[in-house]
């Protein structure tokens with residue numbers, strides 16, 4: 001059974017389509033996981049527009065969308081997700097910690113409300129199934145994919161995911177802030193022995209000092225966590241828009257020197273786990 005992940009958006013905060021961001025990519029968070037005959041979309045940042053075009057071309061009729069949280073960079077592409085308007089398709093959309101705000105449907109509908117967006121959620125003709133859960137829950141997508149979740153340390157909350165399929169595991173851990181010198185035990189429990197961890201590496205350790213409370217982590221903390229958790233590979237992810245291509249190339253060099261399992265996620269990259 002195939003188990004693979006493709007990066008459609010790797011940026012944090014805001015899309016940055018500039019000539020200085022072409023190597024690593026300018027779209028915000030969106031991943032596509034293929035698990036057997038299941039398509040699982042992780043976050044709906046601006047990268048989901050291109051993914052939607054691809055799903056239409058491939059005539060994919062069913063997919064799951066798991067949201068880490070609903071900060072703009074993780075949902076801004078949703079109103080431009082073409083397959084949702086196409087009809088004859090089903091999308092199962094899940095998020096945690098939104099029940100007190102009326103649930104994930106209300107939040108996504110609010111983003112598409114007047115006067116900030118002219119096309120309401122009801123215009124989407126495909127079947128949309130919304131489900132709110134609690135961070136910490138474990139559930140299955142079909143019989144083959146087990147999903148574990150934990151709450152992350154982020155303003156307004158965020159959810160970390162571990163997807164298991166075919167004896168392999170992939171973790172998606174963004175957005176989250178660490179406490180220096182105190183590895184996050186919930187994250188360590190989630191990523192233990194994982195084949196691939198995709199982690200919020202917005203800052204460097206040097207930058208982090210002036211960004212405490214902003215809700216993000218560093219590539220050095222990612223390496224420390226992955227080593228402690230016996231992880232095989234780390235994808236450095238959620239790049240700061242201020243980190244242009246030469247800066248990211250330098251991060252990649254330094255990260256690889258510190259730990260050979262590390263690499264920097266680029267838009268268009270595909271990793272096959274099984």
Ligand SMILES: [Zn+2]
Nearest residue numbers: 012013073175
């Ligand atoms: Zn973010």
Ligand SMILES: [Zn+2]
Nearest residue numbers: 069071154175
């Ligand atoms: Zn966020």
